[in-house]
Amino acid sequence: MAKPPLLLRQALRPVLRALDSRIDRRIRHTGGERGRTVAELRRAVEELRAEVSALRSGGAPGVGPGGPPNAADPAADPVVRATVEAIFGPEGRRDRRVDPDRMRMLAAELADLGDPRGVAPREVVIAHRTLVEVENRGVGRVAGSTPNIVGKLAAVPLLRPPNGEILEIGCLYGLFAGALVRQVLRSGNDYRLTLVDPVAPRQLQGGRELREDASGVPITEALVRSNLALAGVDPDRTRLCRGLSGDPEVRTAASDRSYGLIVVDGDHTAEGVAADLEWVETITAPGAVVVLDDYGARQWPGVQEATDRHLKRGDGRLEWVGRVATSAFLRAR
Ligand SMILES: C[S@@+](CC[C@H](N)C(=O)[O-])C[C@H]1O[C@@H](n2cnc3c(N)ncnc32)[C@H](O)[C@@H]1O
Numbered sequence: 264m265a266k267p268p269l270l271l272r273q274a275l276r277p278v279l280r281a282l283d284s285r286i287d288r289r290i291r292h293t294g295g296e297r298g299r300t301v302a303e304l305r306r307a308v309e310e311l312r313a314e315v316s317a318l319r320s321g322g323a324p325g326v327g328p329g330g331p332p333n334a335a336d337p338a339a340d341p342v343v344r345a346t347v348e349a350i351f352g353p354e355g356r357r358d359r360r361v362d363p364d365r366m367r368m369l370a371a372e373l374a375d376l377g378d379p380r381g382v383a384p385r386e387v388v389i390a391h392r393t394l395v396e397v398e399n400r401g402v403g404r405v406a407g408s409t410p411n412i413v414g415k416l417a418a419v420p421l422l423r424p425p426n427g428e429i430l431e432i433g434c435l436y437g438l439f440a441g442a443l444v445r446q447v448l449r450s451g452n453d454y455r456l457t458l459v460d461p462v463a464p465r466q467l468q469g470g471r472e473l474r475e476d477a478s479g480v481p482i483t484e485a486l487v488r489s490n491l492a493l494a495g496v497d498p499d500r501t502r503l504c505r506g507l508s509g510d511p512e513v514r515t516a517a518s519d520r521s522y523g524l525i526v527v528d529g530d531h532t533a534e535g536v537a538a539d540l541e542w543v544e545t546i547t548a549p550g551a552v553v554v555l556d557d558y559g560a561r562q563w564p565g566v567q568e569a570t571d572r573h574l575k576r577g578d579g580r581l582e583w584v585g586r587v588a589t590s591a592f593l594r595a596r
């Protein structure tokens with residue numbers, strides 16, 4: 264049998280201890296009767312195997328042969344499968360189930376950003392949990408693949424933004440911002456959140472409306488604010504600058520502070536990203552973290568094109584830190 268993963272082994276430890284002592288008791292009970300002892304032990308091992316298998320699937324211990332039809336392979340049980348899909352599955356958004364190998368790879372990519380305490384694997388688990396919780400509680404969806412979102416969220420406590428002033432350019436339903444606030448709190452900073460988005464009923468890209476969102480939900484200001492409230496974001500620490508990031512009145516309103524964390528996720532064309540980077544150069548605090556979403560994503564080549572061109576010039580304050588999934592991370596000098 265393959266070795267179960269560490270977390271599962273830890274969760275099973277009390278059960279294994281209880282079973283060990285049960286086996287001990289049985290050995291003492293049977294005294295010198297070797298044949299009976301062996302048979303008893305064999306039965307105890309069988310019971311242990313059934314209990315481990317039930318616990319692995321999240322089922323009740325003690326369900327073994329004679330239990331539900333698929334107790335031997337709970338993942339094949341249609342009820343288990345439908346339940347997992349309902350909570351983590353791709354209906355109305357991207358799939359939120361995780362491939363353990365991809366998650367390990369993600370932790371390695373994050374560690375390359377700098378992880379002297381070796382906490383990247385833990386941060387990946389916590390970020391995934393936060394994504395699922397915020398998205399399931401709210402209305403709409405967080406945009407993007409699970410590894411990319413988890414990577415962006417997990418990077419925040421690792422990169423330790425210098426202050427809790429957050430700017431997200433392009434907030435869609437506001438759900439990612441809700442998750443981001445939690446990650447900033449995890450990094451030990453207090454927070455203030457600024458969102459810049461036109462809040463068009465359908466997402467705008469390069470000035471054009473995209474087709475109906477995968478979630479089937481139109482975007483409204485009331486919805487963005489409700490999602491932030493559902494995620495636990497304090498309305499007194501939040502402002503929504505409604506409009507495009509290039510609008511002069513939006514820039515004036517949002518340029519009143521130096522941000523410690525900026526997520527560029529609005530207009531994904533090369534021109535749009537280039538203009539956002541120019542602006543970002545002027546509103547970042549020293550040491551600020553800047554995230555370029557969809558860097559290297561096949562469907563948005565403009566993000567990488569504009570970012571690479573901006574960095575190549577070498578006359579700005581932003582420097583390359585690294586890439587995780589399809590997000591690039593920069594740091595302000
Ligand atoms: C990809 S979505 C953002 C996804 C969101 N950050 C998330 O993680 O769920 C892009 C959002 O930016 C908005 N947008 C498009 N162009 C923009 C611009 N120039 N300035 C600000 N927002 C823009 C779109 O309407 C949309 O709401």
